[in-house]
Each structure stands twice: as C-alpha cells, then as structure tokens.
Amino acid sequence: MGQPVLLSLLVLLAVAQGVVLAYWAIRDRRFRSAHRAARHLHSADTHAGRLALVGEIAGSIAHEISQPLSAILTNADAAENLLGEPDPPLDEIRRMLADIRRDDLRANDIVRHLHSLLKRRELQTTMLDLNEVAATALSLIQPVARKRLVTVRSCLDPMLPPVRGDAIHLEQVLLNLMMNAMDAMASNTANGAAERILDVTTDRYDKYSAAITVTDTGPGIAAAYRPRIFDSFFSTKQEGMGLGLAIARTIVHAHGGKIWQEGTSAGGAAFKFTIPLQAA
Template identity: 40%
Template sequence: MASARPARRKTCDDSARAAFKHDSHADADEQVSGERYFCEALALLPVATLMLDERGLMTVVNPQASRLFGYERDELVGKPVELLVHALRFDSHAPRWADPLAMPQVRGLAPLDDLCACRKDGTEFHAEIDLCAFCFDGGNVTLAFVIDKTERYELCRQRQDLAHLTRVSTMGQLASSLAHELNQPLTAILSNVQAAQRFMTADPIDLAELRDILNDIVQDDYRASEVIRRIRAVVKKGDLEVVPLDLAGVMRDVVALVHSDAIVRGTRVTLDIDTALPPVRGDRVQLQQVMLNLLLNAFDAMNEVPPVDRTVCVTLKSADKGMVLIAVRDRGHGLTADKLDKIFKPFFTSKPQGLGLGLSISRSIIDMHRGRLWAENNNDRGATFYVALPAGDATTEDKSR
C-alpha cells in the first residue's frame, strides 16, 4: 500500500500569491463596481452629460444626452464629440484634454456659453457647454455638460421684440413734435433755395451771398438728417450690441430728440454732466430707450404743474464702487408709497393711454447691463429716478442673453 503523500506546506510565496490573487479579484470587483456606480450616477443627472477620453472620444453617454441629440447610446460611444458639437474639433494625434490643468486654455479657445450643437436629424441648436476634466481609472477624462438654450434664446427674442414695440410706441407719441422738429430745417432749406433763385436772376450775381446761402442749406440739411438719425437709432431693431459708450453723448441725443416735445409742453430740461465721466459698456439703443422713457415720464409727471415750475434736471456723475449714476429729477407731485412699490411691475400705469410696460422693460434692460434702476421722492417736491451702471470694463455681457 502506498504511503500517504505528505501534505504540501504553504510557503510564504504561496501565501503571497493567494493574497495577491484575492486582492486582484477584489480590486477588479471594486473597479467594476466603481465604474457601474459612476455610470449610474451620470444617468441620474438631469442634464445631458458626455464623458470624453483624452482624444475627445465619447466613452459614456447618459440618457439625457441621447434624448437631446436623438441618438442611441451605442451610436455615440467611441465617436468623436465633434459629431455633436463641431466647435470642439481637435487633432486626433494631439490630445487636447490630456492634462486637466490645461482646461483654462481649452475654455479660452471657444465661447463655450454659446456653441452650435447638431442633432441626429441635422437640426442645429444653441448650446451652453461646461467642461470638467479630472482623473478617472488611471487616465484623464473630461465631462461635457450640454444645456439646450433654444427656449432661452426664444425668450430673449420675445423680450427684445417687446422692447422694440415699446420704442416704436414711444416714438408714435412724439410724432407731432418730431414732425415740427423736422419741418424747421426743411422750411429753412426751401426759403434759402428760393432766395438763391432770386439772386441768380440778378446781374451781376452776388457770388458771396450765394456761397452763404449754400452754406446755410448744408447746415439745415445736417439738422434734418440728425433728426432722422436719432429717430432711426431709437426704432432700430437688432441684436444686442454691447460696446463701450459715452453715456453723456447718449443722453444728449435723447434730450435733443425730445427737445420739441419739451417746448410744446412748456418744460425746460437741464443737463449737469461730470466732465470726467468714465465710459460704460452697453447697448446704445436700449440705454436710449431707458433714458427716453424716464424723460417722457418726467414730462408727464408735471402736466398739472404751473409752466414756470416745469423743469427736469438730468445729472450724470461718477458714483462709488465703480458706478456711473444717472438721475432724472422732476418737480411734479411725487409718488405715493403704493406707487413706489408698483411702478416697475408690468402693466401698472397711471396714464389713461399707457401700456404699463415702459418702466418694467427699462428695469429689465438695466438689469441686463448689471445695473440698478429705482425711484425716490424728493425732499421738496417731485420724484427722482436713478440709474446706476458699472463703469468701464465692470460691465460684461450676461450669458443668459
């Protein structure tokens, strides 16, 4: 009978191998579990999310992204992200997102708050994309969060259309006074032309007198074109144009626009402008709309005031914290406490023919310019409307636009 084989004794190497095998299985299980939980977490996010590898290939696509772009998950995994967002194109041999520290440079390459994305059916939409790079499973990956801005753009477009409607309505109120403003230089041009015709029949012709008449015609033509230019500037319809502005020049244009209306109403407008006023960044047409609305409201507030007291004081000066302050002060009867709370709400108006949208839209315009619009009663009489706007580079365009 064969003798029993002695039991093999475990060596340190055997124990190490077993422990390593156990740890390897544990690490693998842990890794699979971690990846599964990570993918499940991405699936629960309410925003479309794409996980990209170092070369921009999509490795994970959550259900929200599939619905947003109209693809099945398997149609996107392994494909370059530029299939969905063309602006995120890069060289396949030069990984752009290999280093998470390079993300600020990536952000500087494209305006990620306003990119054009493409669905499977070929339709395009405005998208806001936020990129977040980090290390995962031993490699560098990037999460791309995609937000459809279609509804936001539509809302912005409707708001711009409403603002344009109120501008056109305001210019309609000024139609008679603007006609008078335009008629003056046209009448002067006609008179000068008739005078020139008479001088042309003289013998000899007085060339010096004719030269003066022609100069007068040129100046009157310039006056008429300026009136038309101001009208067109206010009623112009277009996209928001944020540029550096001379606020004093904008205000002078508006005051010139209401000049004839002020004369008809027996109202005097005074301007007090700080000579060292810094520029602001904003949209000229929209800021003109705000100032025009404030001036006409000040005129209306003094309808019941004796003509001798009908004065509107407009002040522009620098304020604290890098702001420029505009104040439009009237000498009317002021505002009651309940009106101070309601005047900026939509459709609230104290005018018989008013739309109740002027101040509401004006406040939304100033909000978009990162400023503030409010009203206060004066200590003596009347009320003052204040507009505070950031000076210089303090104003930046809002992403929500």
C-alpha cells in the same frame, strides 16, 4: 465574476451613461432654446416700447424737422434768384449755401436718430460716452418739452469715464424716464408754485459705475405705488400700459446696472439708473 457577466455590466453601464448624456444634451438644447426665446421676447418687448416712445414724440419731432426743411427751400429759392442777376453776389450765395448745408445736417441728424430707434436690434454693447447718450436723448425730447411748456435742464459730468453699453437701448431708458416725468408734471399750473422743470444729470455713482438721474417737479409717487412701479402692466396713468418702466429695468439689468426711484426735497420724483464703467 465571469466574463459574460462583466461584459453585461459594461454594456449596461455604457447604456446608462448614454442615457445620462442624452438627457443632458436634450436639457442643454431646451435651456438654450428657452434662453433664445426669452431673449427674443425681451427684444420684441423692448422694440415695441421704442415704437411706442417714437409714436409719442413723432408729432413734435415732425415740426422740428419741418423748420430746417422750410429754411432750406427758402434759401434755395433766394440763391436761385440771385444767380439770375447780371452780377450775382457770390458771398451772399455762399452764405446761403452754408445755411442750407447746416439745416440739411440738422434734419438728417434727427431722421438718423429716429431710424436708429425704430430699427429692431438685439443688445449690442460697445464702449461709449454716457454723456453723448444723454445729449442725444435730450435733443430728441426738447421739441416735446417745448410743446408741453417744460423747462429742461441738464448737468453732464465732463470727467465721466466711458461705460460699456448699447446706446440705442440706453437712450430708450432715458427717453422713457423723461416722458414719464413730463406726464407727471402735466397737471402743474403754468403760473403757480409748481413749475414744470425736468433735470437730467450724469455723474460718477461709485468706483464701479456711472449714473443718470431724471428729476421732475411733479406731485411725486404715492408710497403705496412705489413697490410696484417697475412691475409689468402696472401704471398710475389711465392711458398707460405699464410696460415702460418694466422694459427700462430689463434693459438696465441687461447692462449689469440698477434702476430705482427716490423722492426729492421739492416733492417731485427722481429716477436713477447706473451702468458699470468700462474699466470696472
């Protein structure tokens, strides 16, 4: 083979190689761009879901915040009056100041949790206690439960190992499941056989994961609906948008876990989701 021909082949090979490399570079950029767009979309959907959740519980939480604020004002007025006396009862005033501090911390804690839920954020996993996630969500849902005459019970496994996850996103999943459970029990009679009870439990699911289960005493989910309950825009509620469970599934899958629904012996519904253990 002559040198000109060999040189031509080398040039063609170099051009072909350049085209291939350029193709893969463009494909990689497009893939990364699509991946970022998908993450952004999921983030937007998840944030919108949190805003909707906060909107549902805002009225009840506003009442919950008004109680400590009213107590703070009452104690502050009383302490001011006592300080105007010739011989102020300092022990009584110290007690009032302690009550003011306690009520202030209570209101601040509620506002801080709401702010965390309202803030838009990407998934940020850290080592966390799943029981603390459940306890925070339970504290936020209690005002809603009292308003809806729902008895909330919890059984949190104190020996549960840590998991790796995003506390705010996992709280969103749990709040969504609890709100759905209370919606399902809305038609239960207050004094009939169908009592409104919401159970939340945490436990060790298997060697590699922990689980949270939300159980209600509602009518359960019809067999025809079960295959579709996690589909986007599918809802059994007239006013529902059908995004809550779909977003919950996205969040749980992003953590490497699973979520599913199962029936109960009492006829209600139970939703369970798993999160991998930190040591797994």
